[in-house]
Amino acid sequence: MTVPEPLPDAVDVVVVGAGLAGLRAARTVARAGRSVVVCEAGDGVGGRVRTDVVDGFLVDHGFQILNTSYPALRASVDLAALDLRRFVPGAAVRDADGRLHRLADPRRVPSWAPRTALDGLLGVGAKARIAALAVRSLVVPPRTQARAPERSTADELARWGLGGAPTETFLRPFLNGVLGDRDLETSSRVFSLFWRSFALGDLTLPSRGIGAVPAQLAARLPAGTVHLETPAERVGPGLVETARGTVRAGAVIVATEGTVASQLLTGRVPPPRTFALTTQYHVAAEPPTRQALLHLDGAGGPVVNTMVLTAAAPSYSPDHRHLVASTVLGPEPLPETELRRELARLWGTPVGAWEELATVRVPRALPAAIPPTPAGLQHPVDLGDGLFVAGDHRDTPSVQGALVSGRRTAQEALRYLGAGVPSSP
Template sequence: MSSLPDAVDVVVVGAGLAGLRAARTVARAGRSVVVCEAGDGVGGRVRTDVVDGFLVDRGFQILNTSYPALKASVDLEALDLRRFVPGAAVRDADGRLHRLADPRRVPSWAPRTALDGLLGLQDKARIAALAVRSLVVPPSRQATAPERTTAEELARWGLGGTPTDTFLRPFLSGVLGDRDLETSSRVFSLFWRSFALGDLTVPSRGIGAVPQQLAARLPAGTVLTGTPVERVAPGRVDTPRGTVRAGAVIVATEGTAAAELLDGRIPSPRTFALTTHYHVTAEPPTGQALLHLDGAGGPIVNTLVLTAAAPSYSPDHRHVVQSTVLGPDPLPDADLRRELARVWGTPAGSWDELATVRVPRALPATVPPTPEGLRHPVDLGDGLFVAGDHRDTPSTQGALVSGRRTAQEALRFLGPG
């Protein structure tokens, strides 16, 4: 383990995506930096564990290849990204399964999608119009547009009722962690743009490959794992291993932890919780890497055969199925298997339980009113700064952007040197 320095230009608290991106920005500017991480590895909420040889991400997470900050921060080719089908299968309340795909990306599915009866032709046209609008309106305008909740925005487009309840709500709930769709319409608009532009993927070695690549680009010894921070103050950070003096301190932890460390200098954000169940089966319910949604409003917001996209998640011929529910508590096993059997249309009683991952603070709630531009202040004065997806958008993009812009603010504070 690297030793704790006595003094550096910048101390970053937390080795999640925002903290690692901040440290990279500081290091590239020629300034000395150290990252103090309480855990035994980098990534924060973006990590991958190995359970009995299987890759288990800390919750179902995807990478959208359209995120500009992702392209600027990591080598996407080196991640060996595996793509999902750009669409979804929806099980309706009558037990029928509807398969829908973006006809631009999967032309062979265009007739099936056009004729499918889950949504009417007008509803499909309105959803397409939403996509067109998100593509032609610049992101800067979307982030400053008149604000309402996502539910209100969908209703304004004529998509309230059946389209929302059967398709949009289960899809967006898994993305935002927000069943009631209270999330700002500004955030929804930017997310819809990213879906229209990018591929939904996972790295072949798990989502944890992203922070590992970021950490590998830092000078040796920059990241100190197993180093929890007990207190931050202007010019110093206290840890059980000692105190580090610094010209600037960047707190890049999850929002509630940041608020606690900063003694109320920022409000503790409201957060959404997600729980992901992982199962292993020799016979997968589908061979397609297609997200399955529950259009009947059940507790499972989405489920997917991960190994259909990324066989490397399994050490052998068996398959990994992830299933996500909202909230911090897992479903009882009997209820879970009953719901899985209904959504998939096939028995799930023989599937082996692999892991259950609870993420009690998976995503910050970004509800109206939000600041124009969706960017909260990061300079708290006296050389203290804060970074994280709770300062921008609740996404990989938001975390990476926040890390970069917070580091730039800290560098301006330090001045030339």
């Protein structure tokens, strides 16, 4: 049995939570030459960005895709060391008549350009407007997009002439999985930045699972910084009380999921509205496809998306078998009989022989960024009295938002302590 390292009595900064925001905050503090400790309630780092091993298969905590265009990701992580495995930048959509449409970004996959141009799921006008939307997101600076006049995503799509069939058959199924937002209430500012990231970046997964990202961040911290299975019981100005002792600090950063942060900070931060996602994993002897392509339901069924993870990342399987991940909105899985019926329809192949592997419920998968949002999409992080709060609920609901929040919150804490603020990374 390994005896955990004792908590220090006092440090410059205590970070509560070893998710992406907390680890990025700790890294920023450590690089400034200040002492830091991270108290994590769980048995591993990553928070909602974790990977478990189930019967030898890599099982991410829900639907995860890593977009390589995120500036904060590129500044924080060695992407080459993650051994990223790429998905086709597009989607396969099963329509209400049972036809399967395979679409890809013709700029990124030129060989698919004729197929995408001739496919009948979307009309010529809709394809042109989607392309124009992408051009706009690339041309307009991100800072301007984050301060643009605001409406819901649904209203923004309608404003671009993409309401009705384009939204219901393609855009809503795609965005539901990305935003967790069934009704597309998410701010048009957030949507615009997401659309930019899709146009610029590769959609990938690390070969050893999404948990490789926080693992790399943690490995860059001084030894003994992160204390696992050390939940914070009380947070106050200058201290964090845990079951393993109290740590005093010049500044305290609460970098947990937003609902937990609100509880720890006793009303200083309102609990955010959140969206839930549930992912169900199956093992198949033969894959329904060998293309690394996200599959969507253009008929509006309950499955948000389904994909063969091993088509992109064979390392997710311990052997020759294949791993299929299927995601639904909400905190509860579909009954297995209903799920298999939907998957057989979406994949166009029998799935009765697939083995159930795992179900991952993420009841607070993403914070909701519903209008009105602050200009710049950044909520305050300095709560006064040396207390600070970080997380994707303070920025955009994304890996980018979590990493940006961790850095800027740590910089605010360092200014409070009178320390020099290091430049990125």
